[in-house]
Amino acid sequence: MKIAEINRQDEMIYPGHNACPGCGAALAVRYLTKALGKNIVLVLTASCWSIISGMPPLTALKCPILHCPFPSAGSVGSGVRRGLNARGHHDTTVVVLAGDGGTFDIGLQALSGAAQRNEDYIFVCYDNEAYMNTGMQTSSATPFGARTNTAPYPLYKEGEKKDIMQIMAAHTVPYAATATVAFPADLEEKLKTAQKVKGFRFIHILAPCPPGWGTESSDTIEVSRLAVATGFFPLYEVRNGTNWKLTVPADIKSASLSQYLGLQRRFKEMDDRRLNELQHEINRDYQRLLDQVAKVTAETQQ
């Protein structure tokens, strides 16, 4: 089942859900559930998806959704996995879904614990780079220079976006990957790869948020594409914390950082100094990634 394939029956998400128009998070979950198939259980922590999934007696997904408190996602996932095992559901894929807050900030301890225990489930972080459900407050996933409602003009987010992938790699989890909504084929590939791996798997999905980022709702895909092209959000995977592979290279010639930021009102007040600082950060991190990939390539050739 390819997610680009047109088949209503295989869509796991019902139309009529509560996401805002152009929601990247809705797309991300649409893709991931379709890629993973029907035999999944979704553990859902506090995030926009707590709302998108609907108010019982309604539901937006064709699979069990277990809501849980904000910091608990990583641990509830462990329990669900082990509980299902105890009841003989070894084939069921457990997916823990959290936003950037539930992953980078309040959920980090549980995430780290589960990753370290190598719990057998897929942790998916859909990252819209701030607390969007509560109305755009700074999280540690908010990029440097962005304006938020807890860093209103003339303030801006100080400090860099936390590099969650390096943190997960440092846990030497069997599989970790980044993905974004403009590249559903790549996203699908990674989720299907993840589904076959045993142990802890981490997928970091950049999910643009039109109201929070101040983009046009129609620009969700475009802005996601530019995030990749500019090297701001590289698409790659890492196995066992050491085996790095770039899946969609940046295309710096075709896209500039100011073009990417220009689509987003949260960067409206970005001056050149800050732009350069952010560019420097991106270049440094992208180069580090390239080095990590090159090291792997060199080792395999030996």
Place this chain on the structure above:
Amino acid sequence: MLQAPFKETAAYACGTTAISVNKTGEWRFLTPERQFRQSPCRQGCLLQGEVPSWLDAVKRGRWEEAWQIMSHNNPFPALTGYVCFNPCQENCNRDQLDQGIAIREVEKAIGEWRLKNYEPSKAIMKKKRRIAVIGSGPAGLSCAYYLTQAGYMVTVYERSAQLGGMLALGIPEYRLPHRILKRELEILSSEGVVFKTNTSLGSDLVLNDLYQEYDQVFLATGAWIPRMSGLPGEDSDHVYNALDFLSNYNTGVLQKLGSSVVVVGGGNAAIDSARTALRVNGVHHVTLLYRRSRLEMPADQSEVEAAEREGVELIFNVLPRSIETKGGRVKGVTVDHSRTDRYGLLVDSSTSFCRECDSVIMALGQLADYSLFGTLASKQTLFAGGDLISGPATVPEAIRAGRLAAMAIRSVYEDFEVCEQEILAGEVVSFEALNLAAKVNLELQQKEAEPQREAERCLGCGTCNSCGICYLFCPDVAVDQVDGKFEVNLDYCKGCGICVKECPAQAMVMKGGGR
């Protein structure tokens, strides 16, 4: 799933009803719509053919559907697939990516499919109106086709023994195999068109008399009178005009050209003549003389290139001054150098030379015979079209004229507006306007046959070609595929506009107004 006592309240804690009871389309204040825009191929097409649409049908292996779309504008894709100079292809946006689509090859494949898979139309309500079509060239045949499909009874008159007009007589076999025309004519006969050959208007038929038997008459007799050069020696033996030469060749009349032939002219008939002359027994060398430069040559460039490849010598910027003869036999053609400047053709007679040859083919164009109109009684309606009206033009243009004539005739009896095939509003979709980035997510299906593979390469340019990007990128699963076509489900569409923005073919727009 939940036990008592929790059962009664379980529904509040565990939702199992699909959220689709929420009609989130109510949130919408802008609405995406599919809107076809003009593609460069379609703009280039002399028939305004819906090129991207039938390419799409072929891509999906739906040949019947492709033929149906094709036949809106062109009932003879096999013919045009061979003889059209495909201006569509020259405009193709894909050229800027890698290489343009070989549109004519796909068109030809649709035509061949039609010829092979033709089945007589299901009973069409006959209208008891009888129509006479004079001339069995592409205009006449096209008119006959469309009228027959609309239930009219059509009789086609042809003055020669051969049906097809220019298709039969003017176009050499190497460009249009005889079997194609033969099969098209068979199909028309099966559809109920009556053909009468060896019947010439004026001598065998009197125009006014036709109205006794027919309700309307469509005159499509073409342009067959060769334009004369007035050069000295033009009336000698072994000086031919191109049409006579081609039709004789096509009907198997033996023509002795000698070993060396000069063709004068720069149109398609000149190229056809030169390439045909090469195929005549005994001819070793063919030279084509044209008064202007290569760039100014009206003939189709691919045909010119084919002629060159076959060994035709092209001499540009030369204007014949006289045809040299000796004892009534052609010896050569004397030419002056000539070139175009802003006032017209400048001729320099100081550097003239003589090109020796055994025969000359004059391809200076044809004129229509308007004398027939004079025989028409006053107040009588007459429909006319094709080369007869436009002057020498191309096969697709004649087919279009026949189609328009059929519509005009129908409008006499039916509540029917004569219109060109819908010409799409707005600018032609440029290569830059396309959104090809989204396509990385689509997996190319491996198609078995070449035409399908080729059709798959079509970028769509303003036409929905069912690529599915709108479906893929819809956060609300609000794009449905109904009978192969994509439609926005307005019950759930929140109007985000991603489908419009991401449509690779740019075949969607946002319209104001919500639910």
Place this chain on the structure above:
Amino acid sequence: MAFQMISGSQAAATAVQRVGVDLVAAYPITPQTAIVEALADFSAKGELGGEFVSVESEYAALACCNGAAATGARVFTATASHGLAYMHEMIHWCSGARFPIVMVNVNRTIGAPWCLDPDQGDSLSQRDTGWLQLYCANAQEVFDMVIQAFIIAEELLLPCMVVFDGFYISHTYEAVDVADADQVRKLVGPPAFAPQVIPGQPGNLHGLSTGETHLKLVKDRHQTMLRLPVLFNKINKAFAKQFGRSYNILETQIPSGAKRAIVAAGATAETVRWALPVLADTGLIQLRVFRPFPAAEIRQVIEENELTELLVVDRNCSVGMGGIFAQELRSALYELPKPPQVRSLILAGGVDLTEQMLVDLLQTTGNEENFALRWGDEF
């Protein structure tokens, strides 16, 4: 069936092993560690039956139990003091989600400053979370209540906390009649509650609700919890048949003619029981169940015995209001036409209750200033 000299902690862990659970998730904290270690020991020997997971916090422990319980698994965890406080959000959640989780809390004072003594404030500050709370007075009760907690929780679909005092019970060795697994499982049976998460079945579990629907759910939980007294008696009939001993929601020991009683929960009740012979005309009311609060049962005891004075031992204090058991008791007595006087002894910080304290207290008469409220440091 055999008596073993074991600690309260071992009694708890052994009971869990005897019942048989699918998952134990736990995080160590004094004085609960002995339970975790004992369960880990069972796991190491392959005797636990289910999985033992060492998680990274108490919060994670209960969250992990929460996830497993959602799938229909029988789970257990144990904690104390700060650990329980750290779980607070999950404690609420488990109850709202109707997960029949059994948890042991070993009472310990919550800082600051750090303190290891058995203040009951940790479990009592979880009073309003929708958990059942059972207080044990000795190791035998620990063993028996842990077993019964599983039956209660799974029957009512509410989580159940078994509480006992740190060190006095958790680390004290007593002779405990330890039933073997077969007998226990005969009574408890395999997990019989329906799973909420079932692969292949869509279900939006515990998603957003309105206040109105939340109210309905709270009402349901409240009414369900009030079914405990009937259930408890039923369970103990079966328990008595199986093991020859049984329990009541209120354990009363009132000599005939006595018009006053001491009310206590946990280890203090055991101290009072031992002191009764030296306390003239005084009875004991042991609060075994704190949630649901046995108000009607207490009123009945008072009316039947025409009690005029209650002395409540509170090893806790709600700062600004006083002893928590005393408060709860006062509100339960409000409906009586002639309620007894309620006196409060506060031993917050986990201060030990001595026989001498009780003797002193009972000598104080109603005219004295410090009749109604006494603090443990005044003796």
